[in-house]
Amino acid sequence: MNKQLLSAILLTFSIAGFSQQSSKAFSAKGKEVKIYTTAENTKLRLSETGTAVFTASKQPLETEPSIFVNPKKQFQTFMGIGGAITDASAEVYAKLPKDQQKELIDAYYSQQKGIGYSLIRTTIHSSDFSSSSYTYVAENDKELKTFNIDHDRKFRIPLIKEALKTADKQTQLYASPWSPPAFMKDSKSMLKGGKLAPDSYQSWANYYVKFIQAYEKEGLPIWGVTVQNEPMATQSWESCIFTAEEERDFLKKYLGPTLEKNGLGAKKIVIWDHNRDLMVYRANVIYADPEASKYAWGMGFHWYETWNGGKPMFDNVKLVNESFPDKKLMFTEGCIEAFDAAKYQLWANAERYGNNMINDFNNGTVAWTDWNILLDEKGGPNHVKNFCFAPIHGDLTTGKLIFTPSYYYIGHFSKYIRPEAKRIATSASRSQLQSTSFLNKDGKMVTVVMNQSDGELKYNLIVDDAETVLTIPAHAMQTLVY
Incomplete structure (x- = not known):
């Protein structure tokens, strides 16, 4: 290559680089x-x-x-903000008058008329915010031959489809399990903790595959899954315990390879999905193992570490971000606990959202997902009476929506900050x-x-x-x- 040609090429790259820098200068x-x-x-x-x-x-x-x-x-880079479409949300939505249904969809998913949600979380079969416990398979069907999502076709899938019709094209849908079916657990119960039985690890990994395939057949693309909702909490509702080591091993030996083997290797897998208090230990254990870490897109976390009277532990989010900068951070759940209709308009509830969202984003979080998008006038339905607040409630006695201050505080972020922002x-x-x-x-x-x-x-x-x-x-x- 002669010197003149080389100089011309270098000049072109220099001008292109300068233009790129100039276009980014704000x-x-x-x-x-x-x-x-x-x-x-x-x-x-x-x-x-x-x-x-x-x-x-x-x-x-x-x-x-x-x-x-x-x-x-x-x-x-910002991914999005959204909320969870649970069975409870979908059941309340189905009971609202048509005009209130439209108002709810616009309020959350339209950027012009509402606050422009661009993330949806949903559950893999039941959670506490379902009217009852259920799975997608018959009892003892480890081969998953009876797998079907007919339950979700009644309320949940129609609501997710309505949301996606109105939402930004970049909106992502992801799913979390609360518990494997009872027959896959050592406790033989979906409720009150227990663990995934060793001989059910592969069957449970296959279950995620079946879920993704079934939802995608419905025209609902699944962005990713979390491994287990709140894996260190023994709850009165659907729950399952995974130590950090157990989650690491399930991820690297079963879930990751099984998704990959079934052509779903591009799906994102999110670990932890629990409070900020223990997130550093979970990250240290799983990310230290290259075979497990390669399957983990990042870490999900919740805000309920304040259950013991302490304050939100934002520094743990920061430390995980600094320690593992190649991994993403996603807030996967938060809500105002202990429903009380007298506190619909309590301003401190909204400020809790504002405080958490600002600190989580400033500590490296890329996505932020609220819990139920809609609950009834009792804070449910919830099959174990774990009633909570949502940003919007549907009063089924009047057929009207109730907007809380939390809705507007979340909207100050979600309406204006759009996917791919820096x-x-x-x-x-x-x-x-x-x-x-x-x-x-x-x-x-x-x-x-x-x-x-x-x-x-x-x-x-x-x-x-x-x-x-x-x-x-x-x-x-x-x-x-x-």
Whole structure:
């Protein structure tokens, strides 16, 4: 190759590289920011509350609360936000009037009319949020010859199909098991813990394959599965215990190879699917084994580690992210426990969502999934009376939907942050303010700010070398789009 040709090629690559860098550079200077607000003791619910314009930034004073956004520092790629379509959600949905059914679908899955969910979790046969326990096979059918999903065709599958019709094309559906069938367990019961019997490991791995194939035959693509919901919890409902070592071995010897052998190797497998408290140990054990780790896309986690009176353990999420940066983190379940109809509009419930979502995203989480999208006016149905809150309830005595503040707080993220966005370095100068930012593929920056204090706060939004001054009401959430 002559020198002139080589120089031309190098120049072309240099220009292309410069163009690529230039196209990625984000500047807020001169831009307008749109402000959307939800606030306690007001009628503001994801309401557009004004605009502001960025000017040149200056050194903020200690007396000036500030949010700092650095577009040059980008982190994980955002996958989506969503909720679980359980049997309970589907049964309540089926009992609602047609106009309320449409309102619910639009409220969750339309980005224009609602909050644009782009993730759906569902269960592999029953969970506590089913009207009764059931499986997809006849008793003692280890060969799974009787496998069928007729149960799900009545309520659950129709609701998932309706959701996907309205949702973004990038919406992903994944599934989690609560327990193997009773005959596969050492306890011979789906309830109250117990373990998968050693002679049922292969049969249970085959069960996932059958489930994926059956759902996909219905036109419902399965993105992936979690290995086991809450594998260290002995619950009064469907549950099954896997130690870290047992989950590792089931993953590497049975589940991973079985999916691969059946042409499902591209399906994502998510480990743990339990609280933040023990997630570091689970990651250390499974990811240390190359044969197990190769099958694990990442780790799922829940927020219920506060059951013992402690606080959310966000640092454990951060540590797993730092220790295993090639693995993904996905929040797979959270809800407000202990249903009480008097607390439908309790603002602290929404702030729990805001606090968890901001911290989880800032610690590397790529996807965030709420629990039931819909429950009835009793917090169910639930066959063991484990009644909980959902962001939206369907009051079957009136046939009307009840929207809680949690719905709007989740919406401040899900409506504006879209799949494939990149998280951007963001921090606050006051503990009363929490914030996270994402840069969407369309070039729009989204900064979410939460004020948990009792007073209105005036604050600087400083984005690199540009700033604007904004005000957030007491106990409020704001989404800033610019």
